[in-house]
Amino acid sequence: MSTVHLDIHGRLAEIRLDNPAKLNAFTVAMLQELAGHLDTVECRTDITCLMVTAEGERAFCAGADINAWGDLSPAEFARHWVRDGHRIFDRLARFSKPVIGVISGHAFGGGLELAAACDIRVMAPKATLALPEAHVGIVPGWSGTQRLARLLPEAVIKEMALFGRRIGAERALQLGFVAEIADDPRQAAVEIAAKVAELSPRAVEVAKFMIHAGCGEDRAAMIEALGSAAIAASADRNEGVAAFRDKRKPVFSGE
Known part of the structure; x- marks a missing residue:
């Protein structure tokens, strides 16, 4: 049970x-x-x-x-x-x-x-x-x-x-x-x-990660999570994934 x-x-x-x-x-x-x-x-x-x-x-x-x-x-x-x-x-x-x-x-x-x-x-x-x-x-x-x-x-x-x-x-x-x-x-x-429930779920999640990074709750993982989230929204990330799938050299814009 x-x-x-x-x-x-x-x-x-x-x-x-x-x-x-x-x-x-x-x-x-x-x-x-x-x-x-x-x-x-x-x-x-x-x-x-x-x-x-x-x-x-x-x-x-x-x-x-x-x-x-x-x-x-x-x-x-x-x-x-x-x-x-x-x-x-x-x-x-x-x-x-x-x-x-x-x-x-x-x-x-x-x-x-x-x-x-x-x-x-x-x-x-x-x-x-x-x-x-x-x-x-x-x-x-x-x-x-x-x-x-x-x-x-x-x-x-x-x-x-x-x-x-x-x-x-x-x-x-x-x-x-x-x-x-x-x-x-x-x-x-x-x-x-x-x-x-009235707040932005994504904003709440990121704020929690930032607080944890500041207070030492698994700081290394929190910093990498924040950095990964930022880079995942970039045009370079999309270009890198597309180039890999197309088997070509990526052309990064820095965006």
Whole structure:
């Protein structure tokens, strides 16, 4: 049975974690389903925004299911579990469309890292954020000490990762980690997404790439994406493709 669903609401896509009995903690299957849904939405030109939501009010995501990684060898844990999760979360962070994380309940460990991979976040008043990995003898592995360090002050991350403290919604708002606190965070996210639908999709995409290039989110790839997009609109590019297909020497105009 699928535990990560993809729902399409007009121009809005919603990826929904659906394993509330286990606080939406990630398994291998859930990571794979998340990756597949991201590929599907990325190819949909009619979609202008993505929401990441979760079933249940207790937890947005409690991190990684210990039963999914507890028996792995050190090599398997590092080579597959950590790297695969990191790769998929990177995929979300570098998604071409705007992504809204809907933190309806507690976001711990991998759940906080999932939220950090979204562009903005809306949070329920009683939800909390935490990096509790040290309680089970591990460290954050899906960008909790890296991407999160660009979004929160160093002292705050240390507070969570080294001292086991939780961060509430009001403090998360003051720190700029969440854009809004709402009793119904999903509905608030839907309203934000509706505004995105009124904007130029291409302008939004390019602006996101530019911001990522500036803040260091896969800067090299973002710069090449921007340059490739610019050159793809040139007359020289069209001439080069035509000459290749006609098996002749291209005559470039510099346009």
